[in-house]
Amino acid sequence: MSKSVLILPGDGIGPEVMAQVRRLLDRIGGFSLSEGLVGGAAYDVHGTPLADDTMAQALKADAVLLGAVGGPKWDSLPFADKPERGLLRLRKDMELFANLRPALVFDALAGASTLKTDLVRGLDLMIVRELTGGVYFGEPRGIEDLPNGERRGINTQVYTTSEIVRVARVAFELARKRDSRVCSVEKANVMESGVLWREEITKLREADYTDVALSHMYADNCAMQLVRAPKQFDVIVTDNLFGDLLSDCAAMLTGSLGMLPSASLGAEDANGSRKALYEPVHGSAPDIAGQDKANPMACILSASMMLRYSFDMAAEADLIDAACQDVLNAGIRTGDIVESGMTPVGTVAMGDAVLAAMDKRSGG
Numbered sequence: 187m188s189k190s191v192l193i194l195p196g197d198g199i200g201p202e203v204m205a206q207v208r209r210l211l212d213r214i215g216g217f218s219l220s221e222g223l224v225g226g227a228a229y230d231v232h233g234t235p236l237a238d239d240t241m242a243q244a245l246k247a248d249a250v251l252l253g254a255v256g257g258p259k260w261d262s263l264p265f266a267d268k269p270e271r272g273l274l275r276l277r278k279d280m281e282l283f284a285n286l287r288p289a290l291v292f293d294a295l296a297g298a299s300t301l302k303t304d305l306v307r308g309l310d311l312m313i314v315r316e317l318t319g320g321v322y323f324g325e326p327r328g329i330e331d332l333p334n335g336e337r338r339g340i341n342t343q344v345y346t347t348s349e350i351v352r353v354a355r356v357a358f359e360l361a362r363k364r365d366s367r368v369c370s371v372e373k374a375n376v377m378e379s380g381v382l383w384r385e386e387i388t389k390l391r392e393a394d395y396t397d398v399a400l401s402h403m404y405a406d407n408c409a410m411q412l413v414r415a416p417k418q419f420d421v422i423v424t425d426n427l428f429g430d431l432l433s434d435c436a437a438m439l440t441g442s443l444g445m446l447p448s449a450s451l452g453a454e455d456a457n458g459s460r461k462a463l464y465e466p467v468h469g470s471a472p473d474i475a476g477q478d479k480a481n482p483m484a485c486i487l488s489a490s491m492m493l494r495y496s497f498d499m500a501a502e503a504d505l506i507d508a509a510c511q512d513v514l515n516a517g518i519r520t521g522d523i524v525e526s527g528m529t530p531v532g533t534v535a536m537g538d539a540v541l542a543a544m545d546k547r548s549g550g
């Protein structure tokens with residue numbers, strides 16, 4: 187049975203990095219690929235950052251692969267039409283509540299981090315970010331006029347027990363396959379939603395995961411610890427907004443946003459499969475779009491996560507990951523990670539190199 191993948195390249199560098207992923211999926215074979223518009227690209231054609239028809243396709247697909255959304259061209263659009271709303275609708279309507287953001291330092295890139303090499307060498311941490319709740323979606327929200335002529339902007343941080351428990355379960359399960367340590371992050375010192383978060387996760391661990399070590403940390407301290415001693419972490423589980431901030435911070439430890447993939451997962455259905463969307467952590471980088479400069483690795487590694495988590499194709503995912511390592515070890519680098527003495531290449535040549543490394547490994 188062929189696996190249906192909806193490809194949404196999006197804006198900026200999205201289409202060019204996704205083109206490399208398509209080559210790779212064609213090479214592996216067995217997928218039925220379709221393509222749609224999201225973000226500014228969708229707005230320009232349909233007047234909305236995600237057409238209903240595309241949303242319906244996403245709900246039907248076995249997995250969705252997304253490039254990136256946004257750019258200065260659409261900055262002045264009304265809030266509801268902004269490219270980011272397309273991505274947020276996908277997350278919400280597919281109920282992708284668990285966002286997995288690994289921060290992994292490839293040996294060959296340890297020197298590319300802005301932190302001292304020994305602080306990050308061997309770093310392998312996973313941030314599990316809650317993705318469909320919290321202040322991103324909480325009601326009430328909006329901007330209102332006050333009688334005294336002032337205006338008031340409102341967003342609401344809100345979590346229910348079930349929202350906390352289901353994302354915490356994902357974190358505990360992942361930790362079991364890693365170093366069995368979860369650090370839960372909130373601001374229980376100032377926020378009731380944080381108090382509830384801490385209580386529910388503690389209860390869940392006592393009920394079902396006593397084999398996993400659980401610690402708690404305030405979000406501000408976590409930001410500090412991530413740049414002070416990042417290797418202390420195994421799995422971090424946190425809410426939507428803190429996860430947004432901390433995952434960018436963790437990403438930069440690895441030297442380049444151009445290297446980091448992510449997976450967003452929904453609940454398991456009766457057949458044990460989950461709705462899922464895979465996307466690089468980097469944005470649309472409009473400043474370098476269309477110039478064959480972007481690093482396609484984050485998008486390629488997102489496709490690898492798709493094979494691993496949605497299609498049970500661990501061997502193929504391992505092959506892609508290893509091929510990416512080979513390319514880095516060979517000193518073939520896009521501009522974001524190039525160092526002196528290495529071979530600077532563009533997006534397409536980086537894709538060529540990954541494909542060649544795959545062929546070489548599989549004896550082709």
Ligand code: IPM
Nearest residue numbers: 255256270271273274430467
């Ligand atoms: C991310 C991005 C998004 C977010 C934006 C593009 C809406 O920053 O995926 O981290 O804030 O979640």
Ligand code: MG
Nearest residue numbers: 430431433434
């Ligand atoms: Mg972000």
